[in-house]
Amino acid sequence: MLLSIIVFTLVDAMGGYVLASLAAISDGAGAFAGFKRLFDALFLLGTVAFSGGAIVALAAELSGPAPFVGRPLAIGGILVGLTGLLTSAACFIGLPFGQGTGISVALGAAVFAAIGLQLARTAP
Numbered sequence: 868m869l870l871s872i873i874v875f876t877l878v879d880a881m882g883g884y885v886l887a888s889l890a891a892i893s894d895g896a897g898a899f900a901g902f903k904r905l906f907d908a909l910f911l912l913g914t915v916a917f918s919g920g921a922i923v924a925l926a927a928e929l930s931g932p933a934p935f936v937g938r939p940l941a942i943g944g945i946l947v948g949l950t951g952l953l954t955s956a957a958c959f960i961g962l963p964f965g966q967g968t969g970i971s972v973a974l975g976a977a978v979f980a981a982i983g984l985q986l987a988r989t990a991p
Contacts, residue, residue, distance in 0.1 A: 868920035874913035881906045907965075911955045914968050918951030921975055935989070936982050944978040947971055 886906060889899040925941040925948070928934050934941070951971035957964040 868917065868924070871913050871917035871920060874909055874916060878906060878909045878913055881909070907958075911958050911968065914951050914955045914972055917972065917975060918948040918955070921945070921948035921978070922952070935986055937985065940978065940981055940985065944975070944982070947974045947978055951975060 881902060885902055886899065889895045889902055892898070922945050925936065925944045928936045929938065929941050929945075936944075948971075951968065954964040954967035954971055958968055
């Protein structure tokens with residue numbers, strides 16, 4: 868999960884500071900295309916790290932003796948993680964599943980927000 872945070876920090880920095888300026892340069896089409904490909908690859912790698920981390924964490928949570936996360940939420944998170952892994956792999960081989968990758972990241976964030984709320988409610 869830490870790896871996904873680091874990679875997504877790079878992706879966000881590129882999106883906010885590099886790609887916008889390159890797009891504004893009239894003769895920077897080649898540079899923009901190169902950085903866009905790097906951005907896409909980093910986003911996919913971040914999704915793989917996030918999805919894999921979610922699967923490992925939530926599978927361990929399901930098999931633990933005293934789970935903190937409800938079973939339906941953990942199973943949903945694992946399914947979202949699997950979706951992220953599969954759509955990212957599909958994008959790496961050239962299939963058009965970029966939207967599915969983005970949606971899996973958004974759903975993963977929603978799952979972990981729900982987990983955070985669940986944990987906050989059970990805190991003493």
